[in-house]
Amino acid sequence: MIRYLIEIMAFQLGFLIIYDLLLKKETFFQWNRAYLIGAFSLAMVLPSISLPVFRSTVTPDALLYPHFLIQLDEVALGPTSEASHDTFPWAYLIPITGSVLALIWFVVKLTKIRRLRRQGLLRKHVDHYQIQLPDSETAFSFFKNVFLGDRLTGSQKASILKHELVHVRQWHSLDLLFFELMRVMFWFNPLVYIYQKKTSELHEYLADTGSGVPKKEQYQLLLSETFGTRDISFINPFYKKSLLKKRIDMLRKEPSGQLNKFKYLWLLPFLMGVLLYTSCEEDGILEENGKQDVTLSDEQLIATIENDIKGLDLNGLQVYMGTHDIYRKMGTIDQLTKEDYFLFAMTSKRHMELLMERYSDVKKRQLPLPTTQRYLSYMSRQKAFKSLDKNLDVSIERRFDLVAMESNVVDGGGAAKTFSVINTADLTGQEVRAFNAEIEALKSLDKGSSLVLTDGKTSYTISKRD
Structure with a gap:
């Protein structure tokens, strides 16, 4: 919400500067009246406009905050104090x-x-x-x-x-x-x-x-x-x-000449720049070193990886997987590049398929192919886990298949309990202690019980599975 309001004010200021520099001294009063009201109103909807023709590659910093399911026994908590009620969003x-x-x-x-x-x-x-x-x-x-x-x-x-x-x-x-x-x-x-x-x-x-x-x-x-x-x-x-x-x-003042109406065309470059900004989407990801990781399409990455592993049997594939650091990184909160993420997903998929072929007791299932959208979701999860580590002083040990991304809409039904805070990205000491107390209380509840940490925009769900 804060980012949205800042963008609105920035766009309104830009329109106002154009008006003061170019238009306010003209005698096109009806035009200027329409300009002021239209510009003010347009600035309030521009942050939500995204036109495909203007889309480009940006960093994932502006990704929507997801809602996560985290296995309870994989979260190590710090000292706790007495339980407290949900906090009011002051x-x-x-x-x-x-x-x-x-x-x-x-x-x-x-x-x-x-x-x-x-x-x-x-x-x-x-x-x-x-x-x-x-x-x-x-x-x-x-x-x-x-x-x-x-x-x-x-x-x-x-x-x-x-x-x-x-x-x-x-x-x-x-x-x-x-x-x-x-x-x-x-x-x-x-x-x-x-x-x-x-x-x-x-x-x-x-x-x-x-x-x-x-x-x-x-x-x-x-x-x-x-x-x-x-x-x-x-x-x-x-x-x-x-x-x-x-x-x-x-x-x-003498009436302005009709040619002066062309001054309103100066609005177009500013509007195009705003639309370029608001229409940017995450078609690619910037790596840690700042280079764009969009050299290959999804299909090209999948074809390249399949070509590298197509001749490997189960034992050879296991050796192949063991020689890569990416399989150790997947158990941490480090962020993989798009190529490494696709390599992990494709080799894991092939590994499961070989297991299903060799062992009849392995449950048969169709594993999905990796996509850029799945990679963006993965990056978003990694960002959220870092946020939890930073703000709750927790240590998250997990495997790739134990983390499930869900909708950001919190379902208030069932055994879920909501714990409201001011800002999930910056919890106060009192909020951390109270939240840890709620987690301790969750341990004694039945399987499937969960606790939702939310500030109204960002939501995390910690659910007891075992």
Whole structure:
């Protein structure tokens, strides 16, 4: 989740830099409005997009965390303490609390608008509602509601109403409400506030240019500094001091030439780079020395290995297997290259087939061929075992056929007990002691009982088999 949020913010920042450098000074206000909303939304889905045309070879660092079945009597545990209950995922408390507070503040601001609507004199028109606020100089709009203070003069009201009706007709409040909801969900992302502010600026430029009010009259209204507003982030106030100079500058600016629209094409290289990044997949694996281990396809590797061992009988194959270090490495948490993994899988398969031919009491079964996907799963398992060794101080002694990869979805049924932690990649001392206590308790349970260690994303299952 953290990586996903970082990618979202990185993409949003990239889109924002393009906007600030190339687009914000242009008078294509509707285009820029669509750009800001579209870029912000697109950045939230880009991390999950993977296009085959952009795929390339990368390291397996970004592999999905798998869910493992580990034989209980192969895990040596350290000292234990008294058993404890499942721990609460405190890491989620801060973002949830922030979102709740942001939601409360959002509701408070909606309540302020509703209260103003009730206090004012409501007049219904064909395409809007005009609310006259008593003893006020306020001027703003929210969806079809246009709020005007009764202290404004008749000429001021007429000009401001034309301005605010542009906001109403073009549904500017919908844009700001979208960003307000994003502030509730992603209150910790500073870019949400920046996007909302820039979108609000564009709304004012659109209303200034689309109201039909003469520029001289608009200058006078903006410079009078007599209009009040409310501190509400998702309304369209007529007067806002921070926007005064920018609005005057835009009113004085000559319309941008049509050729300047080609500036939007600069978005394409950035978008292509993002898609290249998000579409990378593990078609190959980088070895420890950094060289790519993708020189041969699965079929070529299998054919090469079969050619090397096809003339060996059972005894010869056993001698052949005994001369390779890969068979000793498979009992450790070391990582094999793709070629060594295929060699181990193919020779083991051939060895079992010869045993089934020689001995009638050996159960006949069809063994699968190795594939790149199986190798990726193997690499993922090795990574997880290293994580367990590092964080739980356990020593894992295992054989290749005693480790089974399963789905990352934890099945809460049966005899499985869930032990929740903040982060399976970085357990606290208290979590390690409590988890070891749960393991000790598992030893006394029936065969098939299991304990799930999870942080909501990464899950390990330790199951008692014997």
